[in-house]
Amino acid sequence: MLKITPLNQTHREMNAKMVDFGGWDMPLHYGSQLEEHHKVRQDAGMFDVSHMLVVDIHGENVRHFLRQLVANNVDKLTVSGKALYTCMLNPDGGIIDDLIIYFLSESWFRLVVNAGTADKDVTWITSQRDKTAPHLEIKPRRDLGMIAVQGPKARVKVWQVIPGAQATTENLKQFQAATFEQYFIARTGYTGEDGFEIILPANDAVDFWKKLYAAGVAPAGLGARDTLRLEAGMNLYGQDMDETTNPLESGLAWTVDLKSERDFIGKQALLQTTTKRQLFGLLLLDKGVLRSHQKVVTHHDQAEDEGEITSGGFSPTLNQSIALARLPAEAAIGEEVHVLVRDKKLAAKVVKYPFVRNGQILV
């Protein structure tokens, strides 16, 4: 039996093509993935991301517990509503999940974790809580829905739909959230565009979605979500990173705090590791489409096919194929490599990602 979000019936009414996405019945597209992609880059689109899980942690000094739980430093969070992107590591430095942590008060932090890892995450967090902070309450919030509204016109359209919310949210910086009535509104997203991710009571999700639609926000599915996030150079859990890879070889060194005295789970393993692989962007020079798991040949290795595409696909904005690939760390921006696609070697250029940000092509 597939799990469903509060918007499941609404997706069907809007003629969504539904797919099994890690055990969730989710919309892949509502007719054309490409049109949905362009709508987000040029105007505004919305995604049902209610399959992701909000986990609230309550109790005295939650911060102290999170200091050892995650790799980024929650001491960066000093203003209520501020958010932090971080990895949660196992003792070997492998990535259990990537997540966003919101600071609300010293006795309340909010985590948003991936759908596919949600159960594993809650089990892990609970086991760590039991060891070091048994007084804390860990509350998975399946009573909440989550809708991402993304695009250059996303914020204005949200303000049309939630009268009065503009004053509370127009000065929010990137990675900052505020509460207005029943809405928890965060200026975050997964597309490389401006916009909000809005957490709200599950019972309000359908009404809110329909109002956004009436305001001209296009429904967008998982297909567009994937091409947008790939263009934006954002990692996808399970593809670009997992428990067998660490943040340093997954393009996420910037999220790991190795400077402070703070100890966190996985830190010792990261300090002892030498990073032989790094995540790079690839731009396909030949015709075709790059896909995950295709091998990449560089001249930096003895073994010919040591490089591997972790996320590949067609970029609708660039109208050519792009990829994220784990390559030998000495690979250089601008050099040419070859990707093994079926029986062919296709030429690709190593580039710095993101590929697209705020509607602008950067490569």
Place this chain on the structure above:
Amino acid sequence: MSIPTQLKYTKSHEWVKSESDGTITVGITQHAQELLGDMVFVELPKIGRTLAQKEECVVVESVKAAADVYSPVAGEVVAVNSELESSPEKINQDSYQAWLFKLKPANAADLAGLLDAQGYEKALESEGH
């Protein structure tokens, strides 16, 4: 679901049109293009290539996935629709107009083994569509 009755089909979702000059024209069905979604790349065979029946001869790539197209019968490639190389979306717009290649069959008897529209519809039903 559009399944034109004047065409023949394969279980692997190719359609086949018999032309008056004895050649056949091959494309993919509406069902196949819907499954794949927005097309972004098509790799066609070389003219003159000899194909065995069920040999992989075309790669169509959508935003979502790559898929192989198989030769419905044995024969020689006599034409390809090179327009698709710059406009692969034509397959989404009308998959029965956006033909992929034309073949000169090696053995006319191969054609008799293809499905008619009713047979293809049944094959789809048994696939659970």
